[in-house]
Amino acid sequence: MTTAAADADIHAALSGVTRVYPETIATPPVHALGPLDLELKRGEFFAVVGPSGCGKSTLLEVLAGLQQPTAGTVMFEGRTVSGKVPDGIGVVFQEDASFPWMTVWDNAAFGLRRNGVATAEIRRRVDDALAFMGLTEFARAYPAQLSGGMRQRVCISRTLVLQPRLILLDEPFGALDAQTRLLMGDEVLRLWRRTGATVLLITHALDEAAMLSDRIGAMSARPGRFLDIVVTGWSRERDSKIVSEPQFGEITGRLWEDLRGESLKSLGHPGMAAG
Amino acid sequence: MSRVGWIRLAVLAIAIGLLELCCRLGLIDQRVVIPPSEMAVALVRLLISGEANEQIVRTFGIVLLAALISVVAGFALGAVIHALPRVRQSLDPFFATYYAVPIFIFYPVMIVIFGLSAIPIVLMGVATAIVAMIIATLNGLDRVPQVLAKVARVHRMGAIATALRLKLPAAAPHLFTGVKLAVSYAFIGVIASEFILAPAGLGRVISDAYTDFNNRQMYALMLLLIIVATIVNMFLHVVDQRWAERRGIAKP
Numbered sequence: 001m002t003t004a005a006a007d008a009d010i011h012a013a014l015s016g017v018t019r020v021y022p023e024t025i026a027t028p029p030v031h032a033l034g035p036l037d038l039e040l041k042r043g044e045f046f047a048v049v050g051p052s053g054c055g056k057s058t059l060l061e062v063l064a065g066l067q068q069p070t071a072g073t074v075m076f077e078g079r080t081v082s083g084k085v086p087d088g089i090g091v092v093f094q095e096d097a098s099f100p101w102m103t104v105w106d107n108a109a110f111g112l113r114r115n116g117v118a119t120a121e122i123r124r125r126v127d128d129a130l131a132f133m134g135l136t137e138f139a140r141a142y143p144a145q146l147s148g149g150m151r152q153r154v155c156i157s158r159t160l161v162l163q164p165r166l167i168l169l170d171e172p173f174g175a176l177d178a179q180t181r182l183l184m185g186d187e188v189l190r191l192w193r194r195t196g197a198t199v200l201l202i203t204h205a206l207d208e209a210a211m212l213s214d215r216i217g218a219m220s221a222r223p224g225r226f227l228d229i230v231v232t233g234w235s236r237e238r239d240s241k242i243v244s245e246p247q248f249g250e251i252t253g254r255l256w257e258d259l260r261g262e263s264l265k266s267l268g269h270p271g272m273a274a275g
Numbered sequence: 276m277s278r279v280g281w282i283r284l285a286v287l288a289i290a291i292g293l294l295e296l297c298c299r300l301g302l303i304d305q306r307v308v309i310p311p312s313e314m315a316v317a318l319v320r321l322l323i324s325g326e327a328n329e330q331i332v333r334t335f336g337i338v339l340l341a342a343l344i345s346v347v348a349g350f351a352l353g354a355v356i357h358a359l360p361r362v363r364q365s366l367d368p369f370f371a372t373y374y375a376v377p378i379f380i381f382y383p384v385m386i387v388i389f390g391l392s393a394i395p396i397v398l399m400g401v402a403t404a405i406v407a408m409i410i411a412t413l414n415g416l417d418r419v420p421q422v423l424a425k426v427a428r429v430h431r432m433g434a435i436a437t438a439l440r441l442k443l444p445a446a447a448p449h450l451f452t453g454v455k456l457a458v459s460y461a462f463i464g465v466i467a468s469e470f471i472l473a474p475a476g477l478g479r480v481i482s483d484a485y486t487d488f489n490n491r492q493m494y495a496l497m498l499l500l501i502i503v504a505t506i507v508n509m510f511l512h513v514v515d516q517r518w519a520e521r522r523g524i525a526k527p
């Protein structure tokens with residue numbers, strides 16, 4: 001299985017990863033994740049779906065190097081990830097992480113300025129990213145003057161300008177209504193096609209996952225494990241119109257089948273899950 | 276100006292007018308209080324004569340120094356204490372009761388240690404002001420969203436860069452409350468110390484004028500203090516409002 005060619009295709013991988021949050025004065029230890037394995041192929045769009053609290057954000061943070069796995073190893077571009085976020089990984093968090101004291105433009109320029117990129121290059125990349133995310137006319141606005149979804153787009157721009165090779169998105173549109181979210185999905189697809197990056201998207205919306213991804217990992221209730229990996233088989237040029245195709249219904253149906261019981265479990269109804 | 280602003284101004288004008296009237300009609304003995312208009316005239320004369328300039332510069336210089344030390348050291352201490360939860364837990368009761376203790380009782384001790392100079396006065400100013408800044412810093416840092424620390428790590432920022440580039444600005448609106456309080460408290464600490472015992476300074480001059488029945492000098496300098504303190508506060512208030520507005524924080 002591990003020929004050199006196959007390895008080169010694997011962009012990031014988790015093997016035997018477990019994450020247990022240690023005990024504190026107030027709380028017992030929490031086994032949040034795993035053990036699980038995951039191999040992200042270079043350039044693929046992978047979505048993770050699962051019930052609330054199943055460890056999705058934990059998975060993302062372990063993969064990004066923000067958290068140390070309790071057991072197992074994390075690899076990115078052939079190197080072990082440990083204690084530090086490797087260069088080439090961009091993360092958009094579930095919470096609003098825009099900087100309220102900076103304009104949209106300065107928010108987007110933050111990482112480039114820190115890296116000491118030349119001013120002209122910063123201007124080019126930031127203007128480009130803001131245009132791409134539809135924020136050009138808000139470049140001088142402050143995050144407080146934007147809607148929640150727009151603020152997430154600011155955070156995406158801030159990540160995008162750094163040209164990450166692996167983009168991790170944690171429910172970036174969780175606060176949006178279903179229709180707007182599907183349209184934002186088109187944006188994410190455009191982004192993915194244009195950058196050629198590998199994307200891992202966490203979402204709790206099955207339709208969103210089905211429409212966007214090459215593969216979808218359905219996670220169990222906590223401690224999160226992969227119950228099923230669904231391969232969608234969409235072409236790279238897909239957009240939100242595929243929601244009317246019969247295959248779309250099959251995929252969401254299968255995901256729902258996978259997750260129904262787990263969602264009940266995470267709500268605290270194990271008896272119903274068995275039925 | 277807003278309608279409330281006008282009403283506020285009117286209340287102030289009426290109060291001053293009433294005082295003026297009472298003094299002029301002899302309802303208030305002019306040996307006790309001189310009319311506000313005469314206070315203003317006395318202040319202008321005093322400023323033109325330049326008699327008190329040295330004292331004025333000295334006192335406001337000390338207030339400024341005490342406020343600066345309190346803000347910078349208060350922030351640094353606050354940040355360190357915030358990073359050490361156990362230390363914070365043990366210190367919390369002291370912070371909670373600090374302003375319940377009349378810290379001026381320590382002023383004589385400071386004079387004994389440092390002599391009758393500007394140092395004990397600066398220290399009293401700092402002592403009254405710094406804890407307000409520490410408390411504001413703790414509050415502000417508590418309100419910094421956790422996710423910013425993650426963003427910092429994604430950008431591979433060190434602890435100091437994270438504190439200065441992300442946590443400080445995120446906490447800034449709350450820190451500014453500390454700055455406002457620290458400036459006011461520094462005023463109080465410095466002037467009150469000068470009142471009690473000092474080789475020089477406005478507090479001392481006012482106290483001397485009081486002992487000498489020199490009403491004009493006394494009221495002129497009191498007026499000066501009130502005007503300066505008000506202007507400084509208004510300035511800080513305006514800066515605070517602008518800042519908060521931009522960031523979408525409603526401040527009363």
Ligand SMILES: Nc1ncnc2c1ncn2[C@@H]1O[C@H](COP(=O)(O)OP(=O)(O)OP(=O)(O)O)[C@@H](O)[C@H]1O
Pocket residue numbers: 021030031032050051052053054055056057058059094204222
């Ligand atoms: N810092 C932490 N300390 C202790 N336990 C934690 C911590 N963060 C998360 N957990 C626990 O780990 C479990 C998984 O959390 P996680 O945030 O990864 O879930 P999630 O799948 O992202 O949920 P959601 O869909 O609601 O965002 C939860 O039960 C949570 O209580």
Ligand SMILES: [Mg+2]
Pocket residue numbers: 056057058094170
């Ligand atoms: Mg989450």
